[in-house]
Amino acid sequence: MKYQLDWSVITNNLDIFFKGIYLTLEISALSLLFAIPIGIVFGVGRISKNPIIRFISSVYVEVMRGVPLLVILIWIHLVLGQFLKLGAFWGSIISLAIFSGSFIAEIVRGGIQSLPKGQMEAARSSGMSNYQAMRLIILPQAFRKTLPPMASQFIILIKDSSLVSTISAVDLTLKATNLAALSYRYIEIWSFVALLYFTMTFTLSLIIRQFEKRWLKSEY
Amino acid sequence: MISIKDVNKSFGTNQVLVDINLEIKKSNVIALIGPSGAGKSTLIRVINALEEIDSGEIIVDGTSIHDKKTDINKARTNIGFVFQSFNLYPFLTALENVTIAPIKVKGIPKSAAEKMGKELLSSLGLADKMNVHPSHLSGGQQQRVAIARALAMDPQIMLFDEPTSALDPEMIKEVLDAIRKLAKEGMTMIVVTHEMGFAREICDNIVFMAEGRVVEVNPPDIFFTNPESERAQIFLSKVLNH
Numbered sequence: 001m002k003y004q005l006d007w008s009v010i011t012n013n014l015d016i017f018f019k020g021i022y023l024t025l026e027i028s029a030l031s032l033l034f035a036i037p038i039g040i041v042f043g044v045g046r047i048s049k050n051p052i053i054r055f056i057s058s059v060y061v062e063v064m065r066g067v068p069l070l071v072i073l074i075w076i077h078l079v080l081g082q083f084l085k086l087g088a089f090w091g092s093i094i095s096l097a098i099f100s101g102s103f104i105a106e107i108v109r110g111g112i113q114s115l116p117k118g119q120m121e122a123a124r125s126s127g128m129s130n131y132q133a134m135r136l137i138i139l140p141q142a143f144r145k146t147l148p149p150m151a152s153q154f155i156i157l158i159k160d161s162s163l164v165s166t167i168s169a170v171d172l173t174l175k176a177t178n179l180a181a182l183s184y185r186y187i188e189i190w191s192f193v194a195l196l197y198f199t200m201t202f203t204l205s206l207i208i209r210q211f212e213k214r215w216l217k218s219e220y
Numbered sequence: 221m222i223s224i225k226d227v228n229k230s231f232g233t234n235q236v237l238v239d240i241n242l243e244i245k246k247s248n249v250i251a252l253i254g255p256s257g258a259g260k261s262t263l264i265r266v267i268n269a270l271e272e273i274d275s276g277e278i279i280v281d282g283t284s285i286h287d288k289k290t291d292i293n294k295a296r297t298n299i300g301f302v303f304q305s306f307n308l309y310p311f312l313t314a315l316e317n318v319t320i321a322p323i324k325v326k327g328i329p330k331s332a333a334e335k336m337g338k339e340l341l342s343s344l345g346l347a348d349k350m351n352v353h354p355s356h357l358s359g360g361q362q363q364r365v366a367i368a369r370a371l372a373m374d375p376q377i378m379l380f381d382e383p384t385s386a387l388d389p390e391m392i393k394e395v396l397d398a399i400r401k402l403a404k405e406g407m408t409m410i411v412v413t414h415e416m417g418f419a420r421e422i423c424d425n426i427v428f429m430a431e432g433r434v435v436e437v438n439p440p441d442i443f444f445t446n447p448e449s450e451r452a453q454i455f456l457s458k459v460l461n462h
């Protein structure tokens with residue numbers, strides 16, 4: 001009994017895959033939308049002069065770095081479901097956002113610390129508050145420096161989002177799992193899913209590269 | 221205008237400022253000179269609270285700078301600071317470098333701030349450089365933009381930390397000319413400098429520091445021809461014989 005490849009399971013179910021792609025991109029994009037402000041707040045918090053803020057930010061970053069995403073997903077899903085009656089969709093987005101946010105926080109911190117300290121001093125000496133100096137002078141420069149690592153973080157986020165299927169949030173991976181269970185066409189389906197994830201991340205890579213090139217060209 | 225009373229400051233166990241007392245009157249121009257590590261930069265940095273002090277008091281134009289109740293942001297708008305390494309904002313044009321603080325800190329309307337910024341830059345010989353980013357400017361031009369940026373807040377006092385030390389010799393003059401012009405206009409200034417000729421020419425008083433202490437304060441005629449302290453004599457003989 002040799003396994004006969006039959007690709008019709010793909011061509012007959014393209015609508016399911018497209019729906020899956022859409023859901024995966026939706027979950028990733030929404031997670032990112034929350035992860036960026038979280039990352040900025042805690043990234044700045046990590047180098048705050050206030051020791052309490054610094055401590056809280058460090059605990060957050062270290063915990064997220066030390067706990068597997070899968071465990072965070074399950075835990076958040078259980079807790080949110082219990083107390084806030086939030087479903088798997090929002091549980092996934094919140095989990096991904098706080099997980100990814102911690103890595104973005106480290107990127108933001110690195111970007112800020114790579115700037116000469118004279119930038120902050122110049123801003124403060126002209127009467128700007130710490131907040132104004134951050135917002136008007138430091139962060140705009142830090143963002144340019146963090147664009148490449150930020151881009152890889154976005155790509156990691158798309159890949160990580162496949163784990164949300166374990167708490168039954170519907171995404172490309174869950175759609176594929178269900179389809180495979182019905183059709184027994186495991187090799188065809190998972191080959192195609194791999195190709196789809198790669199296409200998504202690679203396209204994003206290309207877009208970001210274009211964006212970077214244009215930004216680098218317009219560099220000061 | 222600036223009154224420094226019994227100021228002490230340490231970095232860890234290294235005491236950098238020791239019992240500093242200085243009075244600087246309105247429109248006076250002071251050159252702060254002394255060997256490397258004497259504490260010159262630290263002294264002018266504590267005047268606008270870029271560094272904290274351990275004890276003592278600094279009063280600028282009636283405001284106690286290190287008092288917890290003082291709004292330091294407001295106090296700093298009255299004190300222009302020019303750095304050795306310019307510290308211009310690289311992502312902004314020369315004009316934007318000058319106008320950002322007046323717009324965002326003082327709330328001056330953009331058009332008015334730009335008009336003022338253009339006038340300032342023009343008066344410093346940078347009329348054709350308004351829309352250029354700092355990386356396309358020479359060191360001397362960058363430092364003049366930095367001076368314009370500090371002046372844009374309309375300060376009563378200007379502090380300079382070795383404003384020409386990072387410049388090629390041929391650019392030093394253009395920056396010194398700008399400072400000279402401010403002196404003529406009656407600006408109160410403290411200039412940390414190694415340019416002895418310049419100090420002698422424009423300053424009302426020379427403050428000589430060594431090892432964290434103010435060793436001698438004298439008008440340039442006296443200081444350069446007949447310094448009182450042995451420490452200054454040694455320093456001058458070294459500097460002037462180079």
Ligand SMILES: Nc1ncnc2c1ncn2[C@@H]1O[C@H](COP(=O)(O)OP(=O)(O)OP(=O)(O)O)[C@@H](O)[C@H]1O
Binds near residue numbers: 258259261
């Ligand atoms: N942020 C800091 N942390 C620790 N030590 C410092 C710091 N800034 C300055 N110092 C020390 O304080 C002393 C005085 O430094 P300062 O920069 O005020 O000297 P200076 O007179 O300006 O010297 P130079 O002519 O080299 O600029 C030096 O011993 C220096 O190492």
Ligand SMILES: [Mg+2]
Binds near residue numbers: 260261262
């Ligand atoms: Mg110095």
